[in-house]
Amino acid sequence: MTELADVVGYDEAISRYEPVIGLETHVELGTASKMFCGSPTEFGAEPNTHVCPVCLGLPGSLPVINRAAIEYTIKIGLALNCSIASWCRFARKNYFYPDMPKNFQISQYDEPLCTDGWLDVTVGETQVRVGIERVHLEEDTGKSLHVGGATGRIHGAEYSLVDYNRAGIPLVEVVTKPIPGTGALAPAVARAYVTELRNLLRALDVSDVRMEEGSLRCDVNTSIAPRGSGTLGTRTETKNVNSLRSVERAVRSEIERQAAVLDAGRRVVQETRHFQEASGTTTAGRSKEEAQDYRYFPEPDLIPVAPSREWVEQLRASLPELPAARRARLQAEWGLPDLDMAALRNAGALDLVAETVAAGAPPDAARNWWLGELSRRANEAGVELAALAVNPAQVARVTELVASGTLNDKLARQVLDGVLSGEGSPDEIVAARGLAVVSDDGALLAAVDAAIAANPEVADKIKSGKINAAGALVGAVMRQTGGRADGARVRELILGRLAPDA
Amino acid sequence: MTTPSHTDLTGMTAAELAAAIAAGETSAVDVTRAHLDRIGAVDERVRAFLHVAPDAALAAAAEVDSKRRAGEVLGPLAGVPLALKDVFTTADMPTTCGSRILEGWRPPYDATITKRLRQAGIVILGKSNMDEFAMGSSTENSAFGPSHNPWDLSRVPGGSSGGSAAAVTAFEAPLAIGTDTGGSIRQPAAVCGIVGSKPTYGGSSRYGVVAFASSLDTPGPLARTVLDAALLHEAMSGHDPCDSTSIDAPVPPVVAAARQADVSGLRVGVVTELGGDGYQAGVLARFGAAVELLESLGAKVTEVSCPHFSYALPAYYLIAPSECSSNLARFDGMRYGLRVGDDGTHSAEEVMSLTRAAGFGAEVKRRIMLGTYALSSGYYDAYYGKAQQVRTLIARDFEAAFEQVDVLVSPTTPTTAFPIGERADDPIAMYLADLCTIPSDLAGNAALSVPCGLAAEDGLPVGLQIMAPVLADDRMYRVGAAVEAALDQQRGHALLDEAKGLSR
């Protein structure tokens, strides 16, 4: 296998080549039982405990379709604006592999349950309508553990150990149409698509969509062609790209690699490639030119699925509010311009703000806290906003305390400090740290008088009409009260004491 | 009143045995012991069984007896012994399908039919021999050696359910269960001179039946009388939620039909395409006589053409191998069964290939490769796709025929039992044994073979095939029982009394 080591820089590659991408996303459905039998789907069980004769593919066993898996798939199809087949069959995809108990996979081949839909995704201010080719159902395979050899990987292993717990879990495959015309944004569009698909699946409550546990897995197709050539390049398929960041990196690195191949006057080989998390690049897998002959034929052990119109309409009526509609509604409710809305989404703050507002905070305040102070904290800590140790209800309570005058902004930040370091609820922290604003004039006047006495020359300036000098005295009062004073009131009191006619 | 002797017990029909057990005239244990003794006496020559389970059988029989003593209501076949084709999974016995690749395999579960038999109090004596994975018409493809036809031990008992047919014919069991994919119940029943029935596809559960060709495989009964076959048909059938292709409808009233045994006014069609050249003269003669008998019993006989039946055999030998190439892929030595070549030097892929090469016999390999060929891209439309269209045309031929007549009849098989070894490495000649039985497998309708005498030239049994529409299984029992009664009356005794291969 000859591999070109060098790549062309991304900007240069994009200046001369036009990428076309496509994504195949596998989603393990969150049904209680497997696709064709009553074994549980729950993640993390002891090996080979979630198995029965059917999912172990024992001789004589037969599959029976899980109704919920069909319903989940139809819901996904409807949410992706697809047509739902009125009649379709499962097929057998025949190939030998030790993690596949029957040595064929039951899948939908040329008769998918859902076809021809779309999903809108946004990158910055650019909206891209991603065409959906098909949504079909199949069964997952078992998992192999490779033993011996240096790396625990398949190459160089002495033997493998197979666990069939995952075999037969319902797997939905969502396949996009080729996505052309995104230019330099191609990697970001790929990532935005997977993000939006994940949001959609989460809203539908059909999968736990955890990429790290493998319940959502991506294959990324990439091709490039010289700009303006009007041709389509040869595509590669990068397998098992298992994080959002990797989706973006995989597309980017394939564009760079393929540009180098074409620049060298060679042709891109149609093949499966594997994404290497460590380097952020892809390496060659099996060449598709020696393509498998899967010998598909209709699965004779299953009978056709024919969703009635009534059934489909019933499922359509049961769909929850979908992410795009929800965003449009929230934007309207909050009165936000597109740019601000985009900022919220980019920061991953939309749901947090929505929940904060739902917990009683004014939209502006909620947005300011999450995009401002809390985003800064998240950046400092190097974590996602949602991973901060503060929840929307707590933020809402802080905004409430500010609105009622119990806290000023500075105190509020101190309260959030306390929450983030696990000291308790905002109210507990206000009480424990004694952070409430001092608004009692008697107590404040004593501090004001002390500040005047300590700064006679400043007091004289104010008396002579230079009221801007009052800031220095306000600062002194704030220091004296540990920041708990209401600054505006302090200023009023100072100006009252030092009025020119006094 | 005297207790029936051992010989009396093995000579009785299932219906008689069940009645005697229910009446307390004999016990299930005695009946079981009599059959186990008979197996001990003759099976070395017949080789009907791959596995005999005396302890399990006697325990099951004892349970029936204790239930009877406790006054429990027993099923109509409680205590009656049975030979179960070794293609049904049994949690307490090995299941080999006549293959080295599954030698000694102990399934962790019972097939639905196995469960139903147990629930009905039917005593499973053991597992009967078969062509490897049900592919064959003689049991010569069994990895464990052929079974022998009790009429002439040098001849085949038919197949693939040849062990089941031989067991019933040799009085080793009054009942047996087989599976029919291209004729594997009816053809052995015919060449052994017993009754074999293929229910409507989906009428009997396939869950736990090791698949040969999923869209064709149909479990069904074998017995020495039509009534016994009907009783077993009723006991083993009915909807099974574990089999998606199982029919969710009541079992047709086959027992009542067998008791009715009346064909007056019934319209019977003789299929033009199933006869003539290539059929043994004695077979055609007995068939002709059976048709005349039906007429004499009041049936209205006409000739009906089913033009696409002549394409049934080639279509079958594309569809069945295609499905089998996929169904048998799971036998790869990874999870159960034989494993060959795992010495640390071979990869999983190589071990799979070595295991399958060592574990499968020649006919299974032929069909796997044939099916792989027929499903390959580039050939699919010309072979598999075309065969499925022919299947539609055959089903339409049946539909058209059943608008004119109530049942169709033909010889069950073109020849009587052939000598062991004669067709062993001549696949095409072997395939012809299923010429008449295949159309009903492709269309999924019910069909039954009932003995209709002996061929003059060789003195071997000939079967009359009666085909009924989908879910009208009762009709074929009505006709079969009428033919059986009339022939027994003509003859003055049962046909099997003339079997010379084994002493009673």
Next chain:
Amino acid sequence: MPITRDEVAHLARLSRLALTDAELEHFAGQLEQIISAVARVQEVAADGIPPTTHALPITNVFRDDVITAQLGAPAALDQAPACEQDRFRVPRILAED
């Protein structure tokens, strides 16, 4: 319809059957004979005829999404030619996908 020894070797590879040269030779002759016999289906005029994949025209057979009895690891692994750490032990696997 001639079928060559190489084609049979290809079919044997696809089917995971390690056949000897003698077997390949023998099967090539037989498969050719069988394939030319079954090719008769191509004589049938079947334009516009739908294929039958299931004997009976039923649709929509489903099970409810409920968990049923499991085998448990000991029963699942009981007949395995080799096992280790409650998993099926298999020889080294050549390549992914």
